[in-house]
Amino acid sequence: MPISSAFRYxxxxxxxxxxxxxxxxxxxxxxxxxxxxxxxxKNSARAIGALDRALSMLPKSAVFxxxxxxxxxxxxxxxAGQCRQLGCDCxxxxxxxxxxxxxxxxxxxxxxxxxxSAYFGSEKLTHGALPVVAVPTTAGTGSETxxxxxxxxxxxxxxxxxTAKALFPRVALLDPELTRPMPRSVTVFTGLDALSQAxxxxxxxxxxxxxxxxxxxxxxxxxxxxxxxxxxxxxxEARSEMMYAAxxxxxxxxxxxxxxxxxxxxxxxxxxxxxxxxxxxxxxAPLFQFNAHEAPERVRAIVEALSGQTRPTASPATQVAHExxxxxxxxxxxxxxxxxxxxxxxxxxxxxxVAADPYRYRNQxxxxxRERIEAFYRQSAEGGIA
Ligand code: NAP
Numbered sequence: 001m002p003i004s005s006a007f008r009y010x011x012x013x014x015x016x017x018x019x020x021x022x023x024x025x026x027x028x029x030x031x032x033x034x035x036x037x038x039x040x041x042k043n044s045a046r047a048i049g050a051l052d053r054a055l056s057m058l059p060k061s062a063v064f065x066x067x068x069x070x071x072x073x074x075x076x077x078x079x080a081g082q083c084r085q086l087g088c089d090c091x092x093x094x095x096x097x098x099x100x101x102x103x104x105x106x107x108x109x110x111x112x113x114x115x116x117s118a119y120f121g122s123e124k125l126t127h128g129a130l131p132v133v134a135v136p137t138t139a140g141t142g143s144e145t146x147x148x149x150x151x152x153x154x155x156x157x158x159x160x161x162x163t164a165k166a167l168f169p170r171v172a173l174l175d176p177e178l179t180r181p182m183p184r185s186v187t188v189f190t191g192l193d194a195l196s197q198a199x200x201x202x203x204x205x206x207x208x209x210x211x212x213x214x215x216x217x218x219x220x221x222x223x224x225x226x227x228x229x230x231x232x233x234x235x236x237e238a239r240s241e242m243m244y245a246a247x248x249x250x251x252x253x254x255x256x257x258x259x260x261x262x263x264x265x266x267x268x269x270x271x272x273x274x275x276x277x278x279x280x281x282x283x284x285a286p287l288f289q290f291n292a293h294e295a296p297e298r299v300r301a302i303v304e305a306l307s308g309q310t311r312p313t314a315s316p317a318t319q320v321a322h323e324x325x326x327x328x329x330x331x332x333x334x335x336x337x338x339x340x341x342x343x344x345x346x347x348x349x350x351x352x353x354v355a356a357d358p359y360r361y362r363n364q365x366x367x368x369x370r371e372r373i374e375a376f377y378r379q380s381a382e383g384g385i386a
Contacts, residue, residue, distance in 0.1 A: 007208035011251055013134075013145045014171045017244065019236060022050065022135060022175040025092070026057040032131040032170055033090030036061040037083040037110075039103040041095045042068070044137060048181045050094050054135075062086045064106075067099045070159070070269060070276065072152040073116040076102055080109035080116075083130075090131045093169075096190065097141030097150070097276070100134050104149035104167040107132045117153055120160040125167075134169040137178045139229075139242040140190025140277050142197060142250020144172035152270070159266045168254070174247055176239040184230050185275075187242075188331050191226040193277030194218060194246040195327075196284060200259040201252035202298050203291045204363040211255045212301075214248045219305040221245035227330045260368060261287050263360030264376065267350040272341045281328070282337045285321040286379035289386050292317035294366040321385040336383025347377040 016024060029036055038054055038061050045051040046065065055061060064079040083091065083106050091110075093103030105116055107129040112119065119125060134144035143150075149162040182190075198218035201211050221241045229238035261283045268279035292299035292315070299316040303309075306323040314322075328335040338344060351374035354360055361368055379386055 003209050009208060009210045009255060010165065011145065011254065012165070012168045015145065015174060015247060016171060017174040017247075019177050019240065020175060021173055022053065022178060025054055025133070025135065025173060028133050028171040028173055029058060029090060029092065032133065033088070034060070035086070035088045036090050036092050037086065037088035037106065038063045038092045038094060039067060039079060039106055040065045040093070040099050042066060044181075045094045048137065048178060050135070050137060050178055054092065054094060061092070062088055067095065067102045069098050070152050071098050071102045072154040074154050076105035076109060076116045076151055080106045083110045088130075090133065092133045092135065094135045094137065096136065096138035097143045100136065100141070100143035101149040101151060103132055103134070104129070105151055105162060108149070108162060108164065108167065116151060116162075117155065117160075119162045120153070122163045123165070124162070125164045129164065129166040132167070132169040133171045133173065135173045135175070135178070136243070136246070138182060138186060138190040139179050139239070139246040140193035142194065142246050142248070142253065144169055144174070145247055145250035146254045157270055159270065172247065174243050176236060176243045179239050179243055180233055180236070182233060184233070187233065188226065188230050188333060189275040189277040189281070190246070191222055191229065191242055191277065192281030194242070194249040195222040195226070196261055196277065196280035197249035197253045197258065198222070198245070199284060199288065199302055200261050201249070201256040202302055203295050203365055204256035204259055205365060206256045206363055208255055211252045215252045216301060216305045218245040218248040218252065219302060223306050223327065226327075230331055257363040259287070260361040260364040260373070260376075263354055263364075264350070264373065267354070268337060268342060271346065271350075272343070274337075274340050274342070278333070278340065282335065282340065283376065283380050285324045285335060285385060286376040288320045288324065289317045290366060290372070290376070292320055318385070325385065334383060337381045339383070342381050344378070344381050347381060348374055351377055
């Protein structure tokens with residue numbers, strides 16, 4: 001794809017990748033602090049043995065193990081209060097995107113005064129942040145290589161983002177062994193998040209030649225390995241490929257941001273409890289049929305990555321939807337959002353709210369109207385191809 005404009009590429013996170021590399025946690029933390037604050041979810045890090053292993057490597061650590069899925073401002077403030085009170089000087093995240101994002105918010109709130117909501121937006125951390133070491137145990141969000149903490153504002157139940165270069169984790173320890181215990185559904189849904197982020201990066205107004213290259217690589221790997229990882233969780237090659245693809249999808253959105261897929265998907269998650277990655281996945285076919293009309297060459301590149309064909313014959317709009325649906329079939333997931341609990345009578349209201357907040361789709365190409373957003377929701381609910 002042509003280099004159309006000037007760009008900047010920033011990726012300060014040191015990535016350590018490899019089966020068993022979690023054993024290097026103490027080395028990763030050594031130069032960053034003496035009293036780590038470990039942030040994790042309610043069950044899985046303990047269940048897979050990662051929390052006990054971390055505590056045996058770093059016995060002076062304090063632990064906050066109460067992060068919920070789609071975490072809120074109240075949790076971040078409570079955790080940051082504990083971190084400050086205990087005098088911790090670095091933060092370790094062990095878990096999926098939810099604990100990683102809370103760890104970043106804790107790192108910010110420990111050295112910046114005031115409520116979490118004061119920092120929604122871009123570069124508002126006047127005092128920087130504590131260093132963060134991220135240890136993902138899902139393979140999807142790529143939060144380990146992004147400057148974002150996505151947090152639900154408990155005041156109005158909307159997802160908002162703290163964006164700051166200071167929030168890029170200093171180190172990301174990527175040990176695919178930690179993802180082996182993921183149940184099939186978590187594997188599939190988080191994997192769809194990686195796919196979504198990579199696809200959105202390619203059509204984002206902020207795409208760069210570097211992010212394009214990374215995104216196409218991530219798409220190919222998800223297509224080749226997500227179904228394998230879902231079929232056999234013990235398949236370490238598939239787990240490694242997915243963990244790598246997810247990290248790379250984080251590198252992509254760190255540059256490009258996300259698009260209308262994410263802006264719309266949050267409603268599925270917050271209103272119907274649909275897992276974040278699945279919510280995005282359910283919107284890919286309608287949005288990329290639209291994107292294909294706006295940026296046919298970009299969507300053609302996605303189709304080639306998904307299909308493995310160098311000269312697909314059908315139009316990119318039709319073919320991209322067929323490729324997404326084929327992947328959903330392979331994963332044994334219905335592409336119809338109504339099959340996952342979406343109530344179609346709510347969609348017009350969601351469309352109105354999304355349309356009223358263009359910041360949510362500032363990276364989206366094309367002319368976006370309330371009517372279009374509602375049509376995307378309706379197509380997603382039915383799981384059809386326009
Ligand atoms: P998650 O909410 O972190 O975790 C989902 C579920 O998987 C939880 O029940 C968790 O259990 C469990 N789990 C995690 N690792 C496991 C393992 N190895 N084995 C078994 N179960 C495991 O899900 P996620 O999809 O990774 O993260 C979603 C969040 O990330 C959303 O809030 C989204 O907005 C955010 N996000 C952030 C960025 C960013 O750049 N900052 C990018 C994309 C998405 P426990 O709760 O017990 O740990």
